[in-house]
Amino acid sequence: MNEDRAAIQTFGLTKSFGALVAVDGIDLTVPEGEVFALLGPNGAGKTTLISMLCTLVKPTSGSALVAGHDIVSAGLEVRRHIGIVFQEPSVDDLLTGRENLSLHSMLYGVPRREIPGRIERMLAAVGLTDRADDLVRTYSGGMRRRLEIARGLIHEPRILFLDEPTLGLDPASRRAVWSHIRDLKKRVGATIMLTTHYMEEADDLADRVAIIDRGRIRELGTADELKRKVGGDIVVLKADVGPEAFAGLDFVKEALRQDDTLRLTVPDAHLHLKAILDRCPSIAEVQVRRVTLDDVFLKFTGHQIRDEEGRDTIFERIAGSLNAR
Amino acid sequence: MSLLTIEFNAVYAILLREAKIYFREKERIIAVLVSPLLFLFVMGRGLAGHSPVPGVSYQQFIFPGILCMVILFTAITYGLYIIWDKRLDFLKEVLAAPISRATLFLGKSLGGMLGAVAEAFILLLIGAAFILPLGPLRIAAALAASLLVSFLMAAIGLAIGARMKSMEGFGLVMSFLTWPMFFFGGALFDLNQSGPWLRLAAYLDPFTYCVDLMRHILLGWSVLPPALDLAAVLACTAAATAWGVVSFGALQQTR
Numbered sequence: 001m002n003e004d005r006a007a008i009q010t011f012g013l014t015k016s017f018g019a020l021v022a023v024d025g026i027d028l029t030v031p032e033g034e035v036f037a038l039l040g041p042n043g044a045g046k047t048t049l050i051s052m053l054c055t056l057v058k059p060t061s062g063s064a065l066v067a068g069h070d071i072v073s074a075g076l077e078v079r080r081h082i083g084i085v086f087q088e089p090s091v092d093d094l095l096t097g098r099e100n101l102s103l104h105s106m107l108y109g110v111p112r113r114e115i116p117g118r119i120e121r122m123l124a125a126v127g128l129t130d131r132a133d134d135l136v137r138t139y140s141g142g143m144r145r146r147l148e149i150a151r152g153l154i155h156e157p158r159i160l161f162l163d164e165p166t167l168g169l170d171p172a173s174r175r176a177v178w179s180h181i182r183d184l185k186k187r188v189g190a191t192i193m194l195t196t197h198y199m200e201e202a203d204d205l206a207d208r209v210a211i212i213d214r215g216r217i218r219e220l221g222t223a224d225e226l227k228r229k230v231g232g233d234i235v236v237l238k239a240d241v242g243p244e245a246f247a248g249l250d251f252v253k254e255a256l257r258q259d260d261t262l263r264l265t266v267p268d269a270h271l272h273l274k275a276i277l278d279r280c281p282s283i284a285e286v287q288v289r290r291v292t293l294d295d296v297f298l299k300f301t302g303h304q305i306r307d308e309e310g311r312d313t314i315f316e317r318i319a320g321s322l323n324a325r
Numbered sequence: 326m327s328l329l330t331i332e333f334n335a336v337y338a339i340l341l342r343e344a345k346i347y348f349r350e351k352e353r354i355i356a357v358l359v360s361p362l363l364f365l366f367v368m369g370r371g372l373a374g375h376s377p378v379p380g381v382s383y384q385q386f387i388f389p390g391i392l393c394m395v396i397l398f399t400a401i402t403y404g405l406y407i408i409w410d411k412r413l414d415f416l417k418e419v420l421a422a423p424i425s426r427a428t429l430f431l432g433k434s435l436g437g438m439l440g441a442v443a444e445a446f447i448l449l450l451i452g453a454a455f456i457l458p459l460g461p462l463r464i465a466a467a468l469a470a471s472l473l474v475s476f477l478m479a480a481i482g483l484a485i486g487a488r489m490k491s492m493e494g495f496g497l498v499m500s501f502l503t504w505p506m507f508f509f510g511g512a513l514f515d516l517n518q519s520g521p522w523l524r525l526a527a528y529l530d531p532f533t534y535c536v537d538l539m540r541h542i543l544l545g546w547s548v549l550p551p552a553l554d555l556a557a558v559l560a561c562t563a564a565a566t567a568w569g570v571v572s573f574g575a576l577q578q579t580r
Contacts (some may be wrong), residue, residue, distance in 0.1 A: 005526055048514065054421050055421070056421060056577065058416060058577060076423060076425060077424060079421060079423040079424075082416075082421070084417075084421050086417055086418070090417050090418045091345075091418075092342065092418075094345075094346045094350075095342065095345060095346070099345065100340075103338045103341065103342050104418070105333065106334045106337065106338035106341075106423075106424055107334075107335050107338050107339075107418075107422040107424060108423060109331040109334070109335075109423060112334070120495055151418075178479075240545040302504060
């Protein structure tokens with residue numbers, strides 16, 4: 001590892017596909033041992049960024065160091081230090097769970113003698129021991145996901161990339177995956193970079209969160225820092241009133257119309273609620289709540305993360321249909 | 326563990342995967358043999374063309390060529406399947422592994438070789454039972470040649486597949502490469518009695534040397550000296566391997 005103890009460093013990393021710039025000049029430094037989340041909608045460039053860092057896609061321009069090695073000129077060295085859990089199912093359908101883990105261990109240079117023991121431990125960790133000798137074809141979506149995670153971890157990588165690790169999982173499996181990730185950080189001290197478009201996931205797991213949209217990092221910090229930047233609580237009004245009604249109130253930091261509701265950003269909302277409500281002639285609904293990363297996302301990108309969820313969801317559909325089986 | 330051991334284990338792992346999958350899909354093993362059996366028993370016996378070798382029937386004459394055809398089609402199809410792998414993400418796992426692309430190419434080529442040789446072995450047994458008498462020595466020699474030919478064809482398929490982006494190209498490769506390779510290769514006719522253009526095309530076709538070598542082994546008759554055939558096959562294999570390693574080096578995930 002290099003001296004400044006950065007696990008991942010990127011310098012103006014860019015990838016374009018024809019006219020589309022998927023990743024647009026990203027500069028990042030992720031120190032060793034950090035859990036770093038890339039939060040953004042589908043198509044934001046998260047997967048392309050990770051694919052470049054894993055040496056699967058060559059950057060159009062810019063460069064990056066992973067574990068101190070250049071991703072373009074020292075791809076093999078980079079690959080010796082990383083583990084990846086892919087967004088799309090990449091476990092081998094035609095093999096059993098145990099065979100998947102065994103072949104992966106051989107490919108990733110785990111010493112032969114250690115392989116059977118590690119397989120047993122990982123299978124137990126992800127709760128697949130009793131299905132280990134069934135073909136992956138017969139697994140549910142959640143089981144495949146867990147097998148992928150076991151596979152990504154079995155060679156004990158220093159740096160782990162998780163691309164949408166809980167996409168298409170039911171809530172119980174999602175929580176199980178989260179606890180594995182937390183455990184991994186605690187036990188191994190591995191650096192983890194994960195992408196997600198679930199706010200709770202970034203909030204819950206990550207030391208730092210980068211908001212990524214249209215190939216660029218819009219904002220970066222701890223979840224709390226980001227929330228503080230929004231500057232207060234959120235008051236959502238369903239009322240017969242426009243943003244101009246609150247122009248005179250200086251505690252209203254921001255007023256945004258959204259469909260049929262009005263969102264106000266107000267520090268210490270409980271102190272000012274009466275003044276706000278006094279300005280509304282009629283009110284159908286009022287909601288006061290703490291800032292979530294959703295609000296952060298809206299503030300820094302100008303649109304909500306869920307706006308785009310319906311767009312490029314082929315993988316979700318795959319994951320969904322796998323789950324349904 | 327030394328780097329060499331890791332690369333060696335990786336080749337073994339890739340090979341093991343291909344072998345397991347291959348032998349689990351028994352229907353495919355049979356399906357691959359349908360068209361060569363049609364060639365042998367319908368065309369070979371029904372058409373009953375002229376055999377240039379005294380004392381050898383037309384069916385026996387085309388047998389070495391059909392044996393090579395099984396290898397050609399199985400191995401090239403296997404190689405082209407890497408396009409499919411690229412899209413399905415199974416390949417990602419292997420591409421992200423800490424092994425060199427040359428190792429990956431070698432593992433995949435050996436995997437394709439294994440499948441094609443297994444098919445060739447079955448066809449050899451069928452041939453020995455119904456078409457021409459073959460001693461164990463000849464079968465062993467034919468298998469050895471099959472290993473080489475299979476590796477060559479798998480390498481060609483993989484090198485092309487690594488460069489192609491969509492499965493639509495698959496049919497084009499079959500029409501514009503595999504079938505011409507087969508027909509120009511002299512599997513069904515005697516090169517000595519064909520016109521100069523056909524002969525020129527044949528000598529540019531690597532498959533010709535494979536068929537000729539196999540014919541020498543199984544029938545004791547060939548157009549070219551077997552040493553020349555062997556040298557040509559080896560040279561083609563070296564070239565295809567070099568080309569394949571370069572193609573794999575440039576291999577990227579496609580979407």
